[in-house]
Amino acid sequence: MVGPTAPGRPARAAVRVLIADDHPVVRRGMGALLSSLDGIDLVGEAATGAEAVREAQLLRPDVVVMDVQMPTMDGVEATRRLRAAVPGVAVLVVTMFEDDETVAAAVRAGARGYLLKGAGQEEIRTAVLAVAAGQLVVGPQVAARLLDHLGHPASTVLGALTSRERDVLDLLARGHGTAAVAAALGLAPKTVGNHVSAVLGKLGVGSRADAVALARREGLGWTGPP
Structure with a gap:
């Protein structure tokens, strides 16, 4: 309909x-x-x-x-x-x-x-x-329990990230682009780009898509219905 x-x-x-x-x-x-x-x-x-x-x-x-x-x-x-x-x-x-x-x-x-x-x-x-x-x-x-359950491996895989890098990755995993991430965190788009580059290096992946896929497997990027 x-x-x-x-x-x-x-x-x-x-x-x-x-x-x-x-x-x-x-x-x-x-x-x-x-x-x-x-x-x-x-x-x-x-x-x-x-x-x-x-x-x-x-x-x-x-x-x-x-x-x-x-x-x-x-x-x-x-x-x-x-x-x-x-x-x-x-x-x-x-x-x-x-x-x-x-x-x-x-x-x-x-x-x-x-x-x-x-x-x-x-x-x-x-x-x-x-x-x-x-x-x-x-x-x-089930949101809190899911994040707790998936959060244990995330602490290992994503443990090298700073809290700001993790925030950036979480927003990327929610489907936000650079401009939206910058607005949400009060950062310049160039700063977001620098964080993304750092995230890719620390996670050992070659693209944003790979980083997002890994983040979602580890429990980031989940939202409840608005």
Whole structure:
């Protein structure tokens, strides 16, 4: 469904969503909720992880709303395979499981968002649109625990960075460019560039993209829905 647009402006394409959940009632309920929201177009459903991977390859949605516990292939493995087969698709995990290892496993598999079932309608809509836009989203119920769980390896991998360099890297991992980072931290763009060069050298990577990928693996760059 797409909301009204101003005269003379092209309508913005709706975000195409596939739902993967093994419980028919939950799947239908989530489908009805998503179908009622502006800017979202429900294009398919799957009852298992294997079906989710197959349907994502056929339908090419923008976002897969993925449960964790499903038969034949769980949501974590399905996320891993889906991200390998269809890299452009974003996975938003929506599940009742909030234990640290499940959350961390989903993130490592490539999920770009993690919400608990019971999240409000606007929270779900915001999360779907955010992950479709390339942002990382985690519900407030699990954010602190996720960062704590992923923060231990980060302290080793990112330990050589100064606090300012870490702030710069965190903002880059949130999708901000040099100008936005400079404005957020009250720095000159050239100073931000110097920090970025230092970060690349200390992390031993050759590009901003590599640094951002490493930072996200280590738990930086996560935001909750605004």
